[in-house]
Amino acid sequence: MEYPSRLIENAVGEISKLPGIGKKTALRLVLHLLKEPEGTTAELTEALTELRTKIKYCKDCHNISDDEVCNICASHRRDRSIICVVEDTRDVLAIENTAQYTGLYHILGGVISPIEGIGPSELNIDQLLQRIENNKNEVKEVIFALSPTMEGDTTAFYLTKKLRQFGVKISTIARGIPIGGELEYTDEITLGRSILSRTAYQQD
Template sequence: MNYPSKLIEEAVNEISKLPGIGKKSALRLALHLLKSDQSQTEFLTRALTDLRTKTRYCRQCHNISDAELCQICSSVNRDESLLCVVQDTRDVLAIENTAQYQGHYHILGGVISPIAGIGPTDLHIESLVSRVRQNPEIKEIILALAPTMEGDTTAFYIQKKLADFEVTISTIARGIPIGGDLEYTDEITLGRSIMSRTISHTKGN
């Protein structure tokens, strides 16, 4: 693709690095920003810079947060007995959109994947174990991980780590396609999966 200037080319190259954006879409975005008021571009630049430099993570669940504790962890209206374990923030958003779950979350930050070089120590699994150990109000751990080989491996590992605790471990029902991601699952299917989760481990067993 031929560009009218080096500046446009550099902008297109950077924008096209974003997921789901090809060169043509990146060019349209770059030209839109060029034609827009300079203040709009400055606002976007400031928002992206703040996103990278000011974003915090909840010390308890590892969700993106504006404070030490995220809105969910600090809410008095959430069910303290339920703890849903997910891969990342996108899964929290997907489950929250179902309006079927009122418990708390724990974000792992990924799944175990030897091929990608990701092991248990690279995830927030130990903090999950500590959280369960320190909070006797937690009665059920819901493993809401994608039904992939990596997701199943991670779920199995977590079950072993929590086997000695007096908690029930359940997994969301497999209404989600094998190999699918939670964020792409429709809200009705995901909501039903949460509500009809299956028990894989009962207290102390």
């Protein structure tokens, strides 16, 4: 594709690196920004810069936050006896949108995947174990809300062995979610029912 300006070409190249955006879509966005007042681009640039420089992660659950402790962990309305273990922030947003869960979360930052070179040490597993150890008189149940994939099941299997020492109840969301599907793409009704009808995690 020929571009009328090297500056446009550079901008298109950077924007097209975003997931789901090809060169044509990136070009439309760039041309749109050129038509907008210069202040609009400046505001977008400032917002993205602040995103990268000022964003924080909750010291308890590792959720994205503006403060040291996220709004969920800081809320006195949450049930602190339940911790829902998820892969990333997108899963927290999906579950919160169901309005069916009132406990706390713990974000692993991914799942165990030997093929991709991701082992337990690359995830927030030790932090989860330490969190339960520090609150062992309060935490009664840990829910696995991991995508029903081989990697998700491997991670749940590993966590189950590690959590046995604490004597907490271990459950997993009901498999109303398609096998091999991604949690973030599941509709809110199915996801909400899966949380409510969770079952005890069985380790084969």
